[in-house]
Amino acid sequence: MEYLTKMIDLYGESLLRNIGIHLLYVFASVSIGFVLGLTLGILLYRSEKYAKIILPVLSVFNTIPGIVFIGILFLYLGMKPATVIIALSIYAMFPVLKNTFVGLTNVERRYIEAARGCGMNNRQILFRVELPLAIPTIIGGLRMATIYTVSWSVLAAMIGLGGLGEFIYQGININRNDIILLGAIPAAVLAIALGLLIDVLQRKVTPRGIRKELNRR
Amino acid sequence: MIQFEHVVKKYGDATVLDDISFTIEPGQFAVLIGPSGCGKTTTLKTINRLIEPDDGTVRIDGDDISEVNRVQLRRRIGYVIQQIGLFPNMTVAQNITVVPKLLKYSKEDCDKIVHDMLEMVDMPYDQYAHKYPSEMSGGQQQRIGVLRALAASPPIVLMDEPFGALDPMTRSALQDEILHLQKKLKKTIVFVTHDMEEALNLADVIIFMENGKITQMAPPEEMLKNPANESVKNFLGKHIAVDDPSTLTAADFLRTNVVTVDSKKSLRTCTAQMMRSNVDSLIVTDENDKYIGTVSVEDIKSVSGDDLRVADVLKNDRETFRVDDDAKRCFDKLLSTKDNYVIVLKHDDTVAGIITKTSIAKALAERLWG
């Protein structure tokens, strides 16, 4: 008990601040990543021949460890929050892009055929049929992006830009497990909480007609 | 009016539509039929330009459709695709008003359309308008699929096996509905099926396709009377006989496993044969299996003498028929005598079989219900 009050006295304020910074990183980079991923996913879906080239390249790129990438960006852009946000946005983009592409590709031919037969043009087919049917998959990508970004944001501390990673690095440096946990536990809780939030969002934005189908699967 | 003029469609080396020409008059109910893969769907999709032909011209009311904006064209042609294809993310009402909305109808008009349409197929608005396709039965979904095609009152409606996956009851109910709608709304309908029964029920004119060609285009009665070739005949199958009784012959009603006896056999053998087969009369043949008469239990009882042969008692007072005689004559005979069968002979005078009341009933049942 005494230990707990001491910890709160010592670290309470910086914990709150770092959670805030951490959330800011996650929010900013997931938002940017989502918009990028969605747009690119749609574009690639629409131009099959580019998709065949670009998708494999992207998935190779995706395997470069985040820490390497942040390191490289840091050399070019310097020690700024923008560095972190750019790096994280790009990483957040991948799952969204991939799921958007897959979700659109998996829309059954018959719906597209029916839409075309009704006299919809390509844009109308995209917004009225394809995207609504791909939404569950796209949100699945968003969920992945968010959860990954929570843990990747820890890397921000590596170049001294705060967030929950700060405790983890500090803990490692001074060899204190409780300080490491002070960063790790809130990060884990954050990941789970945001995951749940997105599940709620998914239920909200999925058209009712295909919600049932999802549950049946 | 829909006109195909020498339309050709190829996929690689395969010619899917091979120089197709035909005309469907305004207000006609045309049914495309033929074996799987013969090009029915391809023909249909050529009409709303989901498929562009490699050669030839398709005209609607005289206009070459390749010169019409295809999105505009499709909004004027109702289309029911082969696998229903209701949008699962939209309610019944939203599905029905897809085309009216594309045509920028007002909200009130759209609402009215949904009400009218649902009423037409006896699906109460309050109960169904806000359901999703996944919440309805297959038959209900197919109804809505048809309504979606009709909603903007297009003069032409294309339907690709719209009642494909339905049980026979629902299917025939929907056929009645579509016929009723057609009569009421005076649409030109092009309807694809591979069920001849459906075609005969619905069509003003049937277009029979095979390997990308039109084998025969004719009204149902004409096709039944004069099928163009064997495969049309096969498709018509059981319907030919039922719908045109004048073509039925004695051969169609034969019972062929009949008990015969050689005229040189003794009466004792003959009696034994009758007992074994549980009949009271036998057909008598000569040594070449040719028919020479009949012998009954009474005939045998009326004589005595151990060395008598079948030839000594047989009667030859019956009228016989040939296999290709009109079946009706056999029926009339059967009904007008006390004999419970009539005898049918092949052209070489050997016995083809007999016709009994039971064999008639059986043959009719087979033709009617398969």
Ligand SMILES: Nc1ncnc2c1ncn2[C@@H]1O[C@H](COP(=O)(O)OP(=O)(O)OP(=O)(O)O)[C@@H](O)[C@H]1O
């Ligand atoms: N996109 C395509 N590429 C290559 N071949 C095709 C294509 N679409 C159809 N075909 C071929 O064209 C032929 C006609 O197809 P179509 O769909 O018109 O047949 P159908 O008469 O509607 O058959 P079903 O009764 O099975 O629906 C078939 O042999 C099919 O394999």
Ligand SMILES: [Mg+2]
């Ligand atoms: Mg077909």
